[in-house]
Amino acid sequence: MSALILDGKALAQKTEEALSVRVAALKEKSGGQTPILATILVGNDPASATYVKMKGNACHRIGMGSMQVELPSSTTTEQLLTKIEELNSNPNVHGILLQHPVPAQIEERACFDAISLEKDVDGVTCLGFGRMAMGEKAYGCATPKGIMRLLEAYDIALEGKDAVVVGRSPILGKPMAAMLLNANATVTICHSRTHNLPGHILRADIVVGAVGKPEFIKAEWIKNGAVVVDAGYHPGGVGDIELGPLTQRVAAYTPVPGGVGPMTINTLIYQTVDSGERKIG
Numbered sequence: 001m002s003a004l005i006l007d008g009k010a011l012a013q014k015t016e017e018a019l020s021v022r023v024a025a026l027k028e029k030s031g032g033q034t035p036i037l038a039t040i041l042v043g044n045d046p047a048s049a050t051y052v053k054m055k056g057n058a059c060h061r062i063g064m065g066s067m068q069v070e071l072p073s074s075t076t077t078e079q080l081l082t083k084i085e086e087l088n089s090n091p092n093v094h095g096i097l098l099q100h101p102v103p104a105q106i107e108e109r110a111c112f113d114a115i116s117l118e119k120d121v122d123g124v125t126c127l128g129f130g131r132m133a134m135g136e137k138a139y140g141c142a143t144p145k146g147i148m149r150l151l152e153a154y155d156i157a158l159e160g161k162d163a164v165v166v167g168r169s170p171i172l173g174k175p176m177a178a179m180l181l182n183a184n185a186t187v188t189i190c191h192s193r194t195h196n197l198p199g200h201i202l203r204a205d206i207v208v209g210a211v212g213k214p215e216f217i218k219a220e221w222i223k224n225g226a227v228v229v230d231a232g233y234h235p236g237g238v239g240d241i242e243l244g245p246l247t248q249r250v251a252a253y254t255p256v257p258g259g260v261g262p263m264t265i266n267t268l269i270y271q272t273v274d275s276g277e278r279k280i281g
């Protein structure tokens, strides 16, 4: 059996074409206004700098504006909150992205939650999470929402399926589980204290690797015919799941790179275009 490749890179590229059309229409209608995403990078973590740059490039490709805010590693929570408030009240800004992680002295949760709901296009606020989990309108958290969009594009059935999410972080594992539950999957969340992790994963029709540890989830723990989603990306181009032997015996899988990562950025800009249309259009 040869598995279906859930190609996030191709889907993101295709979606960008449609987003460019929407941005151009908005620009025409408003006499030149486009949605604008404000990105905030605190400190000098090279990976974070790369991701923020990739987000700015994606905005540029679809003709949308971006505003890059760069703050030093010594930034305090209060200083960051002041900057977020400034962006909340700037009518030209339609989405705000605070790149995670921030330096240790900053209360990241307080800063995420300071982002106004209408500009929370990265889906990181408690309010947005709560609304999403309750089935109310809110922008989804970028990576899990990107995964849901990818599964939908490839017609992967979720209803009644056993889904196991490995990882419980606030911007990945927890919202992923809530989104799968909203799609009527039967969801198990596994984490560092889970007993018999292989046993849980072996039952899964859908496995989501969201632990942030290279090849932590072993191929032998995954049953034949499962759908494998890997949200990890580590040096050497490996994810959280040991993929190699699986490609011949699972139903579908996300490649690393080129699977979940591009959908994270695509979902961020997709939701910023939505936000821009609400304000400008």
Ligand SMILES: Nc1nc2c(c(=O)[nH]1)N[C@@H](CN(C=O)c1ccc(C(=O)N[C@@H](CCC(=O)O)C(=O)O)cc1)CN2
Residues within 6 Å of the ligand: 050, 051, 052, 097, 098, 099, 100, 101, 122, 124, 142, 143, 171, 233, 256, 257, 258, 259, 260, 261, 262, 263, 264, 265
């Ligand atoms: N505020 C946020 N912070 C972080 C998020 C997030 O969604 N919101 N996610 C991650 C990092 N991340 C985006 O910020 C991200 C990671 C990886 C990729 C990606 O496209 N990776 C490529 C490979 C990388 C490359 O080509 O250099 C891939 O998988 O194909 C995009 C976004 C943590 N922080």
